[in-house]
Amino acid sequence: xxxxxxxxxxxxxxxxxxxxxxxxxxxxGPRTRRALLEKFGxxxxxxxAAPSDLRSVQGVGPKLTERIVAARREVDAEAEIALCREHGxxxxxxxxxxxxxxxxxxxxxxxxxxxxxxxxxxxGMAIAIVGTRHPTQYGLRQAxxxxxxLARAGLTVVSGLARGIDGAAHRGALAAGGRxxxxxxxxxxxxxPPEHAELAAEIAARGAxxxxxxxxxxxxAGSFPQRNRIISGLSMGVIVVEAGEASGALITARxxxxxxxxxxxxxxxxxxxxxxxxxxLIRDGAKLVQSPEDVLEELGPLFRPTPREDGQVVHxxxxxxxxxxxxQVLSAIGGEATSIDAIVAATRLAVSxxxxxxxxxxxxxxxRRLSGTTVARV
Amino acid sequence: xxxxxxxxxxxxxxxxxxxxxxxxxxxxGPRTRRALLEKFGxxxxxxxAAPSDLRSVQGVGPKLTERIVAARREVDAEAEIALCREHGxxxxxxxxxxxxxxxxxxxxxxxxxxxxxxxxxxxGMAIAIVGTRHPTQYGLRQAxxxxxxLARAGLTVVSGLARGIDGAAHRGALAAGGRxxxxxxxxxxxxxPPEHAELAAEIAARGAxxxxxxxxxxxxAGSFPQRNRIISGLSMGVIVVEAGEASGALITARxxxxxxxxxxxxxxxxxxxxxxxxxxLIRDGAKLVQSPEDVLEELGPLFRPTPREDGQVVHxxxxxxxxxxxxQVLSAIGGEATSIDAIVAATRLAVSxxxxxxxxxxxxxxxRRLSGTTVARV
Numbered sequence: 001x002x003x004x005x006x007x008x009x010x011x012x013x014x015x016x017x018x019x020x021x022x023x024x025x026x027x028x029g030p031r032t033r034r035a036l037l038e039k040f041g042x043x044x045x046x047x048x049a050a051p052s053d054l055r056s057v058q059g060v061g062p063k064l065t066e067r068i069v070a071a072r073r074e075v076d077a078e079a080e081i082a083l084c085r086e087h088g089x090x091x092x093x094x095x096x097x098x099x100x101x102x103x104x105x106x107x108x109x110x111x112x113x114x115x116x117x118x119x120x121x122x123x124g125m126a127i128a129i130v131g132t133r134h135p136t137q138y139g140l141r142q143a144x145x146x147x148x149x150l151a152r153a154g155l156t157v158v159s160g161l162a163r164g165i166d167g168a169a170h171r172g173a174l175a176a177g178g179r180x181x182x183x184x185x186x187x188x189x190x191x192x193p194p195e196h197a198e199l200a201a202e203i204a205a206r207g208a209x210x211x212x213x214x215x216x217x218x219x220x221a222g223s224f225p226q227r228n229r230i231i232s233g234l235s236m237g238v239i240v241v242e243a244g245e246a247s248g249a250l251i252t253a254r255x256x257x258x259x260x261x262x263x264x265x266x267x268x269x270x271x272x273x274x275x276x277x278x279x280x281l282i283r284d285g286a287k288l289v290q291s292p293e294d295v296l297e298e299l300g301p302l303f304r305p306t307p308r309e310d311g312q313v314v315h316x317x318x319x320x321x322x323x324x325x326x327x328q329v330l331s332a333i334g335g336e337a338t339s340i341d342a343i344v345a346a347t348r349l350a351v352s353x354x355x356x357x358x359x360x361x362x363x364x365x366x367x368r369r370l371s372g373t374t375v376a377r378v
Numbered sequence: 379x380x381x382x383x384x385x386x387x388x389x390x391x392x393x394x395x396x397x398x399x400x401x402x403x404x405x406x407g408p409r410t411r412r413a414l415l416e417k418f419g420x421x422x423x424x425x426x427a428a429p430s431d432l433r434s435v436q437g438v439g440p441k442l443t444e445r446i447v448a449a450r451r452e453v454d455a456e457a458e459i460a461l462c463r464e465h466g467x468x469x470x471x472x473x474x475x476x477x478x479x480x481x482x483x484x485x486x487x488x489x490x491x492x493x494x495x496x497x498x499x500x501x502g503m504a505i506a507i508v509g510t511r512h513p514t515q516y517g518l519r520q521a522x523x524x525x526x527x528l529a530r531a532g533l534t535v536v537s538g539l540a541r542g543i544d545g546a547a548h549r550g551a552l553a554a555g556g557r558x559x560x561x562x563x564x565x566x567x568x569x570x571p572p573e574h575a576e577l578a579a580e581i582a583a584r585g586a587x588x589x590x591x592x593x594x595x596x597x598x599a600g601s602f603p604q605r606n607r608i609i610s611g612l613s614m615g616v617i618v619v620e621a622g623e624a625s626g627a628l629i630t631a632r633x634x635x636x637x638x639x640x641x642x643x644x645x646x647x648x649x650x651x652x653x654x655x656x657x658x659l660i661r662d663g664a665k666l667v668q669s670p671e672d673v674l675e676e677l678g679p680l681f682r683p684t685p686r687e688d689g690q691v692v693h694x695x696x697x698x699x700x701x702x703x704x705x706q707v708l709s710a711i712g713g714e715a716t717s718i719d720a721i722v723a724a725t726r727l728a729v730s731x732x733x734x735x736x737x738x739x740x741x742x743x744x745x746r747r748l749s750g751t752t753v754a755r756v
Contacts, residue, residue, distance in 0.1 A: 270520060270667070283668075290657050290658075
């Protein structure tokens with residue numbers, strides 16, 4: 001016999017069941033869900049709403065109204081919860097503390113996130129690497145190389161577990177001993193493509209598989225573009241490595257732009273069709289990536305300070321480019337005005353060395369000068 | 379016995395001799411020459427100036443003063459003129475009508491241009507294609523392909539006759555039946571590199587070899603960067619096809635920026651060292667070239683309307699992208715306000731066809747709308 005759950009957690013469980021029920025109604029996409037929640041205030045209220053009120057919501061027709069009303073009794077949220085518990089899949093409602101803060105910033109965050117594996121604090125500093133399912137050897141090599149270097153620097157590599165570039169990005173991050181997150185269009189217990197089952201298991205062990213679809217959900221063609229907003233939403237920026245002119249990676253890049261995230265593209269040869277999408281992106285303003293340093297230099301301050309796996313707290317990705325001396329000086333500088341004298345005292349370095357190091361940190365845009373004698377972290 | 383020259387041309391001949399004498403003084407580069415001409419007004423006046431006056435000019439030391447003074451009697455300009463006549467080399471002083479107008483616009487145009495072959499009116503619409511002397515097969519292929527397509531569209535292809543990309547650009551233009559100009563650092567009768575002698579002869583037959591150095595001048599390392607300003611100076615824009623991080627092609631690109639000419643770069647693979655210079659240029663604002671159309675669309679209005687070899691007068695390179703119908707409508711539009719009615723009357727096309735074609739021309743930026751019923755060429 002299992003112990004009864006403490007009373008105060010029950011409302012959360014009810015919230016979870018309602019959110020899950022709503023998430024499981026087929027035809028309620030992120031936009032409709034958002035419109036429903038705006039109108040009724042909570043998932044519970046949506047499920048209790050009168051059909052006439054439901055139909056007054058943009059995008060909700062008679063059939064969808066019927067399905068929402070039926071969900072109150074037909075959708076077996078309890079069974080999904082049991083299934084998740086059985087397979088170690090966490091269910092994160094967007095009010096959950098474990099829900100990724102950076103994803104909560106986008107226009108239409110998923111209401112529920114199913115997670116196989118663990119989302120950890122270092123994943124707050126993530127970069128997406130995506131691309132075509134039909135890459136060249138060059139593209140595969142670059143995806144692995146970039147993912148490896150950025151993972152070694154301390155970034156979590158996010159991608160879509162697809163064949164081609166996505167798979168190479170996940171593998172590059174794991175091979176470098178780093179973390180990786182795969183965002184699926186299918187459920188996290190229904191990995192697609194099947195040949196990536198083993199890769200998926202490795203990702204779950206050194207990161208997470210995440211999806212807004214229920215665990216057994218089949219991959220539907222229409223759910224891939226939706227999924228892409230989560231890839232960019234979890235990341236500070238998106239690197240596109242090879243993409244044809246109609247590649248889904250371009251949709252991810254567009255989501256990234258709309259979400260205010262950086263967009264990067266790796267160029268290739270102009271007679272390789274698989275580089276055309278990247279070249280288009282660069283002409284439209286994406287940053288051309290020649291090296292991993294280009295990416296770290298370009299990424300803005302983090303949404304919130306993030307610990308690396310080694311315990312170091314990072315405020316700005318450019319800090320990952322610093323050498324030991326620079327790290328040492330930076331660690332003596334706070335968010336408020338810090339005097340040069342205080343830095344010299346804290347580090348016991350020569351004044352000239354502190355001054356020249358401060359110039360480097362300023363150039364890297366990890367600190368700013370407040371006056372002739374004081375600086376602060378950006 | 380040759381006929382005596384008409385009296386009125388003699389001052390021009392004297393000007394030519396003086397300009398040539400000054401050009402032949404070793405150590406008088408474009409900057410010093412410009413400073414001397416600004417101070418004294420003409421090449422003749424420079425050669426007659428007192429040594430103390432010469433030395434007051436920026437960049438003129440005692441040795442150079444001596445050489446300029448000695449040039450009055452020592453430099454055998456008449457012999458150079460005779461040599462040029464013998465080999466069919468034209469000598470264009472910058473006041474000559476045949477001197478390229480677009481080159482006269484730059485900050486430091488050459489005072490004298492030696493021309494083997496012919497500069498013709500269509501050369502007013504020129505594009506430079508330059509790059510590394512150590513290209514990949516990919517680079518060579520793209521240089522030839524771009525040069526061929528742009529030459530077929532009616533552009534003259536300018537380059538530096540160097541090994542590698544330059545040679546491929548010249549060959550591509552000639553193979554397409556187009557025109558090409560090679561700007562040399564050596565004299566036009568002293569072709570470098572020697573294995574390009576045959577290519578040089580073909581260029582002279584379908585374009586021109588040009589140099590600011592006298593015909594027998596040896597190629598000096600220091601004269602290549604100087605030469606590059608003429609490559610960009612003769613062109614509406616410069617396309618860089620493969621360049622290492624220290625390639626001379628980057629100097630040509632910098633000249634182009636300073637001269638207000640467009641800069642284009644062809645991307646390549648990020649693990650090809652020979653594409654690094656191009657990627658740097660793109661990050662610094664150069665336009666990424668995927669196709670010849672990209673170049674024609676980007677080039678601004680011509681410095682002056684230019685006839686193609688087929689006689690058609692072009693005002694804007696984007697016109698070269700137009701189909702027959704678009705050409706027909708454009709030919710009915712003048713530099714002043716032209717009414718839609720007038721265009722319909724002139725072309726005898728249906729109003730709807732004229733209207734939709736006008737939209738295309740507007741999008742191509744070859745015409746502008748002045749009011750709801752009138753348009754004009756840009």
